Amino acid sequence: MSDVHPSIAQHYHQRTKYDPETINQRGRALDFSQQPVPFKTYKVGTEIDLKPYLEGEPVTDPQMRQRQRLSHLLYHSYGVTAVVPYPNNPFYMRAAPSAGGLYPAEIYLIAREDAVLPTGLYNYQVQTHSLWRFWDNQVWSALEEACLWHPALASTQVVLVITAVFWRSAWRYEDRAYRRIFLDSGHLLGNIELAAAMNDYRPHLMGGFVDEALNQLLYLDEDQEGAIAAIALADLLEINQNLQPTPTALPSETDTSYPEILDGELLHYCHEASEVYALDAAYPKDRLILCAEDKYNFPFCLKVPTTSEPIQWGDSLTELATTIRGRRSTRRFTGDAITLPDLSALLDFTYHPEHYQDQGLDPQPDTFDLSLIQTFVAVSDVTGLEAGCYYYAAQAKELRQIRFKNFRRELHYLCLQQDLGRDAAAVVFHTADLGVAIATYGDRAYRYLHMDAGYLGQRLNLAAIRLQLGVSGIAGFFDDHVNEVLGIPTDEAVLYITTLGQPPAS
Known part of the structure; x- marks a missing residue:
């Protein structure tokens, strides 16, 4: 048995770090004929086709209008936005990005009595943009018990549950897939929040629930799939569902004896x-x-204000919908500069949702605990900003320089020699002190941290696309070397990297 330190989450993080001396030993040839299918299918049930509700103007019939809003919400959260026609195996690209295009997350919907849909359990069939009703009994009381009587469930009628199908990602990334699964789910949560605002919903996030009870309620095979987040979907057009912000996270135990x-x-x-x-x-x-207070205030460092005008998302957020549908991960950067105003606007949209209330977005969207997440930016070529590594002080709205150097060569190395790291104009690092997070939320903190990091990454993605910049997330990197090379404090575990730069001309 191990001693009482570290916790299993810390042990997992240490065990799954990439290191230059061992990474080649971890690799194995992938058999693409065995790649898991990223869609669930059911043999029994009934289908509700949502495609007819995507086109045309808003309808006047109340029930039809509700289904139209729900259809748009699901589509702009996780729907198929493009099809790449590979022979015999087309690749379906979705509204939310996923590492390796593996899409480990599934969306389920639970409808209460008198909801927009008949009572029961549904799976969102991404490939056909439909809902598959595989259980037709009322389960709301069991849902409330599984979710520990979360206050939002008393007033809402629809809940979305996000699950992870572990092998879809582990097939390629092995044990480190656990990180990527939650980052991908954070991308999805970011889309759900924004798509909800576009369709007059307010999602109330729930990260604390009795896992076994919620998995059993959805008839999941727990060896293959598990619930990782639930969302009570409040209808803002119903006065009794206009709720105050509700709690999002509960702790688990901390396992130090394994x-x-x-x-x-x-x-x-x-x-x-x-x-x-x-x-x-x-x-x-x-x-x-x-x-959340700004954690670091390095003495005598250069401080650069990042105050910015909000990005404009169009009347009724039409440009936001267009951006979600058109989002693609950039595969190559030109190496050219981006501007400080653009970088400031990206950070403003990501960290200051309160600046977007006038455009119809939620000023206090649900996350698990962003006070645990820190942000560092390695600048290679930003017009108006000296090259180096900066801490982003979100509350002060400023970048604080901690290293004075152009890190292009080191970033290429740190990002597993991916050209995206070398050619990016700026690279954003999300980090967290695992010890502090686990002391607050137990080992479940590891889930929360990576979903929150993915959520922030998705906001960066969408802001960059709106500003016609290139953007791509990276979840594979030499963990410890990031801190050493960039000067990031050693207590900060790197969770996620987002590269920003100029895309090639289309």
Whole structure:
């Protein structure tokens, strides 16, 4: 048995780090004939086709209008936005990005009595943009129990549940897939929040629930798939569903006594160890909105203001919808500069949703705990900004320089020799102190941190596309070398990287 330190989440993070001396030993040839299919199918049930509700002007019939809004919400969250016609196996690109195009997340919908849909359980069939009703009984009371009587469930009628099909991602990324699964799910949560605002919904995020109970309610095979987030979908056109912000996170236990775990078993062990088991756990009645303080104020550093005018998303957020549908991960940068105003606008949209209330976006969207996430920016070529590594002080709205150097060559190396790191104009690093996070939320913090990092990454993605910049997320990097080379404090574990730059001319 291990001693009492570290926790399983910390152990997992250490075990799944990439290191230059060992990374080639981890690789294995992929058999693409065995790649998991990124769609679920059911043999029994009924289909509700949502495609007819995507086209045309808003309808006047109340029930039809509700289905139209729901159709648009699901499509702009995770729908198929392009099809690449490979022979015998077309590739379906979705509204939310996914590492390697593996799409490990699934969306389920639970409808209460008198909801827009008949009572029951549904799976969102991405490929056909439809809902498959595979259970027709009322399960809302069981849902409330599984979600520990979250206050939003008392007033809402529809819940979305995000699950992870582990092998879809682990097939390629092995144990480190656990990180990517939650980053991908964070991308999806970011889309759901914005798509909800476009369609007069307000999502209330729930990260704390009794895993086994919610998995059983959805008839999941827990060896293959597990619930990772739930969202009570409040209809803002119904006055009784205009709720105050509600709590989002509950802690799990912290496992500090675990056996030796073999490679290939670490992902599942970590997931099970971070489950919530106690049916007597309870959410607080109200959500406390914390204003996260800027963690670092390095002495004598250069401080560059990043105050920016909000990005304009068009009347009724039409440009936001267009951006979501047109978002693509950039495969190559030209190496040319971006401007400081553009970088400032990207950071403003990502970290200051309160600046977008006048455009119809939520000024206080749900996340798990962004106070735990720190942001550093490695600048290679930003017009009006000296090259180097900066800490982004979100509350002060300024970049604080901690290293004075152009890091292009090092970024190429740190990002596993991907040209995106070398040719990017700026590279954003999201980090967290794992010890502090686990002390607050137990091992479940690892889920929350990566979903929050993915959420921030998706906001960066969309802002960059709107500004006609290139953008791509990177979840594979030499973990410890990032801190050493860029001067990021060693307590900060790197969660996610977003590269920004100029795309090739189309």
